[in-house]
Amino acid sequence: MATRPPFMAVVVQLLAFAAATGAFYLPGAAPHNFVKGEQVPLFVNALTPMLTGTDNAKLKSLINYDYYNPKFQFCEPEGGPKKQPESLGSILFGDRIFDSPYDIKMLEENGTCRTLCVKQGVTGEDAKFINDRIREDYALNWLIDGLPAAEMKLDTRNGDLFFDMGFNLGNDEGKFQEQPALNNHYEIVLRYHSPAPGNYRVVGVLVWPSSIGGPQDGPATCDTENASPLLLTEDQTHTIRYSYRVTWNESDTPWATRWDNYLKIFDPRIHWFSLINSLVIVVFLCIMVSMILLRSVSRDISRYNAIDLSEDVQEDWGWKLVHGEVFRTPRRPMILSVLVGNGAQLCAMVGVTLVFALLGFLSPSNRGSLATVMMICWTFFGGVGGYLSSRVYASLGGTDRRKNAFVTATVLPTVIFAVVFLLNLFLLGAGSSGAVPFGTMLLIILLWYGISAPLSAVGAYYGSRHGAVQHPVRVNQIPRQIPPTPKYLRPAAAALLAGILPFGAAFVELYFVLSSLFASRAYYAFGFLALTAGIVGLTTATVSILFTYFCLCAEEYRWHWRAFLTGGGSAFWLLAYGLFFWASRLSLHSMSSAVLYLGYLFLLVLLDFLVTGTIGFLASYWAVRRLYSAIRID
């Protein structure tokens, strides 16, 4: 044990050193130097619904489609599209990356108009499918050297230009209102930076899509100015000519900062102002609550101890009265300890992932790295969950340790798996590419049941060896009568009241998190996120301790479950906010999208409930032990 801290310190230092010297790159993070004439591959990702620029735009769908879905009729490379390798997190977050027939060579064919292919026999049925997707604001997602192709947009709030990832499949606004126009021409502007003569790096990918109608079988004109739009009527068979033009433009953006333009999507001032605002309020409240608590508790303690010393016959009152009850086994200790164990596993996962993100290991080039790190952390923190669950279970007076270990290891993965499986069925039904592939499902089963569950069992073994936590006061033989409790201390009311504060600290950041989860926008404000997570943890702990104290003062000694519920109260507000987000930011047309949204929201709320509930429970447990070890009991 003694050698562990120095060892960890060495590892952290090595990682920090490696990151600082740039000697150490995660896959996808190392610069690729191209020479003139070298092939620059263009990869295509699934089509996603996009929030179009304006501030009150609503997302119309949540379903991704494969680029090579036959109904889109996009040009395919010779010999059929080939799937590109992807990380686990990338697959889970809906990336489906394939190669493409675009022929791009470094600094060659600058400004040449080229035909990609001419697609014949696009049926009316396909045209309807395409038109529907255009109406739902679907966007194409291309990747060149790890950079997403973006549209350059003007931020109306501060006049900055920024890159909005993805570009429109078509256009159904303005002059073509009555019928959507398909974009069949792409102006691709590749920005390159030359760190040394003869070496070129891609530092920006911009695409201006446009619709060129008229006869589709002659050579491409790329004349975007005078073209009429390409409208696909739904009762005819069409021919579509796809064309593109690549322009190489030198840029002084170095490779290291090439992502900055993409990540400017949200004005950082919004983060700052709102976050500082809520931080100040919440920190102030936390300090106030802790001070009130500390003062009244220390007053209570000195009074209790003084009464005992003077052997006054005066009756005990307040929380001291229930000293013989506070550590009485609560109802259903099994479920409570399993929830706490799983919550602790999730807490550890969130904490470590945030540290990774803060250290800058989760490069946006490395697609899905956030989700991958989360999955791996969760898997390997199985031991934490098992250990805590079994110790809490023993401390609560539970006896069936094997069952506890088994349930801790299996229930949460099974619930999540079942939900994901159901959502998958809906995705498959909707013909979406977002369904998790079979191989990935198997991998997840292997991770959870093959690694996490055994680790959890090992943790449970050590937990039961360490046994129950010693309690400072003994439990009476006969339970006390509980007087009627005030309304605001009833479990549901307490949970709702207590949940407001942590939710209030988080809801600004929550907007960005939900937008990036559902509207596939980049989220890299990890500093803000970590700060918010810390504040939420702190607030949850403080508020749960406060409510537990109130409960005990009201002689309501069944605090275990209440502590968990008041801690997890913010999950209710998260659910309400999720529904509000749906009403205000989404206008989902299909039933599958609605089911998907509710399914993901349910998972999010469940995980939040477990994490904050665990924080509330553990904090209250700690506080109750401190409280009752401070007084003298005869």
Ligand SMILES: *[C@@H]1O[C@H](CO)[C@@H](O)[C@H](O)[C@H]1NC(C)=O
């Ligand atoms: C490509 O053409 C554009 C204008 O058409 C020009 O600004 C740019 O410098 C050219 N790039 C190269 C590498 O010649």
Ligand SMILES: *[C@@H]1O[C@H](CO)[C@@H](O)[C@H](O)[C@H]1NC(C)=O
């Ligand atoms: C290339 O860069 C120049 C200036 O850096 C800019 O004026 C021009 O519009 C760019 N060309 C394209 C096609 O974006």
